[in-house]
Amino acid sequence: MEEAPKSEKKKLASEEARSFEGNAWPPLPNDIESIDKGESALRERLHKDTSLNEDDVDTICLAFREVLINAIVHGNLGLQGENVSTERILEERKELRESDQPEKYVTVRLEVTKEVIRIIVKDEGAGFDWRNLPDPADSENILKTAGRGIFLAHTYFDSVDFNEKGNEVTMIKNLHPESGEKT
Numbered sequence: 001m002e003e004a005p006k007s008e009k010k011k012l013a014s015e016e017a018r019s020f021e022g023n024a025w026p027p028l029p030n031d032i033e034s035i036d037k038g039e040s041a042l043r044e045r046l047h048k049d050t051s052l053n054e055d056d057v058d059t060i061c062l063a064f065r066e067v068l069i070n071a072i073v074h075g076n077l078g079l080q081g082e083n084v085s086t087e088r089i090l091e092e093r094k095e096l097r098e099s100d101q102p103e104k105y106v107t108v109r110l111e112v113t114k115e116v117i118r119i120i121v122k123d124e125g126a127g128f129d130w131r132n133l134p135d136p137a138d139s140e141n142i143l144k145t146a147g148r149g150i151f152l153a154h155t156y157f158d159s160v161d162f163n164e165k166g167n168e169v170t171m172i173k174n175l176h177p178e179s180g181e182k183t
Helices: 006-014 032-049 054-076 086-098 149-156
Strands: 107-112 116-122 159-162 168-174
Touching (some): 032 107, 054 116, 054 149, 054 168, 149 159, 149 168
Antiparallel strands (some): 116 168, 159 168
16 A cells, blocks of 8 residues: 655645545644544445444544544644643644644555455654553553543454554454455
8 A cells, every 4th residue: 555755745735625535545634624534534435345334334433533633643743641632732733833843744544345444544753652551441540531542443453553663553454255344
């Protein structure tokens, strides 16, 4: 699966009518609208190319949404902590736009067939140590509002793998070839 070349990122991301068709989406800017559009596009693709029931589509889209949020908020914007509000995200985006730092984007590549759903999400942030994540089900973390995204991805996908740096995740859901349902 191909990723859009870096030289085209800014041009593609600024186009009003972003196309989410195909396997390599245009780079996504760091905003809530990108998350909503990405989730909606994935939902349409799952309905079109699989025979998953609505509950399975919902769970896959929820996990994908959480991973996109992590890529934008924690990866590209570098915001940490469990109380990251929409206002704080908008403030950080504004500060980055006014600075000399180049805008960072999230890239999404996917493969959706009757046999498999493969989603790769990559941000341009510093990455994180995915080997030492706190367990959100531990009693000390159970009431925290953060730390659920990767947990959901591990719950709903058969395989969740990170690159060494921790700024790219590959999620795979194997489907039953005859029915398009999970195995």
